[in-house]
Amino acid sequence: MRRIEYKYIVGIVFVFGLFMDLLDLTITNVALPTLAHDFRASTTTIEWVVTGYLLSLAVFIPVSGWAGDRFGTKRVFMFALAMFTAGSLACGLAWNIESLIGFRVLQGVGGGMLTPVGTAMLFRAFPPAERAAASALLAIPTVIAPASGPVVGGYLVEYHTWRWIFFINIPIGLAGLAFAGLLLREEKQEATGRLDVPGFVLGAGGLASLVYALSEAGSRGFGDARVLAFGLTGLAALGVFALVELRVPYPMIDVRLFRDKLFTAANSVQIIAQGGLQGALFLLPLFLQAERGMSPLESGLTTFPQAIGVVMMVQPAGRFYKSIGPRRMMMAGMAGITLSTAVFYWVDLDTSAWLIRLVMLARGWSFALTLVPLQAATFATIKPQDTGRASAIFNSSRQVAASFGVALLGTVLTNRMAHHGSSLGSQATLAGGVTAFQEAFLAAAALGVIGVFAALLIDDRAAAATMERIPTGREGTAPEAESEAMAAAVH
Secondary structure (H helix, E strand, O other): OOOOOHHHHHHHHHHHHHHHHHHHHHHOHHHHHHHHHHOOOOHHHHOHHHHHHHHHHHHHHHHHHHHHHHHOHHHHHHHHHHHHHHHHHHHHOOOOHHHHHHHHHHHHHHHHHHHHHHHHHHHHHOOHHHHHHHHHHHHHHHHHHHHHHHHHHHHHHHHOOOOHHHHOHHHHHHHHHHHHHHHOOOOOOOOOOOOOHHHHHHHHHHHHHHHHHHHHHHHHOOOOHHHHHHHHHHHHHHHHHHHHHHHOOOOOOOHHHHHOHHHHHHHHHHHHHHHHHHHHHHHHHHHHHHHOOOOHHHHHHHHOHHHHHHHHHHHHHHHHHHHHOHHHHHHHHHHHHHHHHHHHHHOOOOOOHHHHHHHHHHHHHHHHHHHHHHHHHOOOOOOHHHHHHHHHHHHHHHHHHHHHHHHHHHHHHHHHHHHOOOOOOOHHHHHHHHHHHHHHHHHHHHHHHHHHHHHOOOOOOOOHHHHOOOOOOOOOOOHHHHHHHHHHHHO
């Protein structure tokens, strides 16, 4: 290893962690129907296997930057990798649904810190002129992990046990820890400031309370005392959080950045797009396995074309961006998301699986058309010294949106199941169950319509600097922008 330059060693170590993190985002969804069956969990409960992990990611992404600068990137990266690996082991050993949800939150602590700290290490090791090479390293797990997740997950669940979707992370994590401990150098930054403890507590508590209220509303109704109590508490905590962040010298989330109109508009589009993406990906495996009777592997093979569609469209979208601009591209992408999601309103027990796969491929194309310009335009008017804090907001809002999307569509599904007198996977109420899923997909499509209108807020003139030709040796986006866009799309 002494013959390999240090910057490439950093890249190799980071690939171990990034591969696990991205694989976990897609490998778990295909196992949800099996988990619901084995643990006799309701839709409202099983959604927390996803939302608990996503909320934990959202909370710890902003903390990771401060921790890496304060305690050293090597130490924090190894801590995150160890937490993710230990959390994976614990998830695989879970004895009931409550323990699994708790261990998923623990896993999310590691996952939330892993990618931001690893990315910081990588781009500090590579000088600006060589970051295209760093992006080439990132492209490997960014493309392969999420695309293979549904298929690998489906195979493990069908031919082994759902526990292996978590155990598969352990050898990768241990290898990454060994390499990191032996080969990485420690880096710290001066004048990191104090951790924003009030912001951390208020933000985490407010988000968890609000998502819990939303998830319970499907079965209890929005007028239920518990739903109202947790919902109002969550909103109040987030309101106080915003006030606190305006006053502390080192805020965890710098809400002042939302004064930037383009940054605010781009985050609005991202929230809607990611909410719809993760919410629909939560619904589809449940529908395919519980209602249509597909095996986990068949379900994985049916959903994974979406990731392939994203990968196929990234480079063409980069080329389109220069001449079309972010506003029209995002509107076209959100319109495609809306239409491809609305198609599921007519999908029933007799619909060809190949038609569903084609629709998922089209959804992937549409998400790439949305998220490539989103990645390029979001930071166009942000000052260089504010980029780190803006990136923390952008990445956190992506995970918050995903958790809200899952909670919202899970609530719609639960409500419609109750309305039609059906239960998940019941042969006696199959017709009602299919109708409930169709109506939930229609709600997901409605999110896309809102996204089209949100894209109208994007100002191409404000993003003009990002539309200039960049000398990359070929037309299109710079390689690092493409890698970041793919990472955003699959998250």
